[in-house]
Amino acid sequence: MDMAIQADYPAELNQCFGCGQLNPHGHRLKSYWRGDEVVASFVPEPFHMAAPGFVYGGLIASLIDCHGTGTAAAFARRATGRERASLPPIRFVTASLKVDFLRPTPLGPPLELRARARGPAKRRAIVDVELSVNGVVRARGEVVAVQLPRSMLGQARLSFEP
Numbered sequence: 511m512d513m514a515i516q517a518d519y520p521a522e523l524n525q526c527f528g529c530g531q532l533n534p535h536g537h538r539l540k541s542y543w544r545g546d547e548v549v550a551s552f553v554p555e556p557f558h559m560a561a562p563g564f565v566y567g568g569l570i571a572s573l574i575d576c577h578g579t580g581t582a583a584a585f586a587r588r589a590t591g592r593e594r595a596s597l598p599p600i601r602f603v604t605a606s607l608k609v610d611f612l613r614p615t616p617l618g619p620p621l622e623l624r625a626r627a628r629g630p631a632k633r634r635a636i637v638d639v640e641l642s643v644n645g646v647v648r649a650r651g652e653v654v655a656v657q658l659p660r661s662m663l664g665q666a667r668l669s670f671e672p
Contacts, residue, residue: 514540528576578653
């Protein structure tokens, strides 16, 4: 069965706004291996609008961000030969995000994301991400991702339950 990379995140680290499956307010982005790259798809809602008929740039940046950190985790696991969902979990956070908006992104069709990490990823990765609609690249991003610092693990007890 083809499982999303984010399915490997334990519950206490699966709250991210962009890709956390346990965050009822977030995007719940799911990323998958396809050959040597990691892909994801997201269908924007009408409330993701900038100008009428076009996607808000902040949404594009957040999708590139979370897809980039998920890709870094996937490449790190592959580079170290670790099994899926092995402990301790491999999670990455953003150290730097650069997004170039190349063309307006239409609201409605699915947004397709494709990413690759440069070199073997262990504790730090540089990830190149492209966002396209119907095969036309609309934005490019570079995510510098670092492995989740131990200092952030103590904060991982957050929950969205009442």
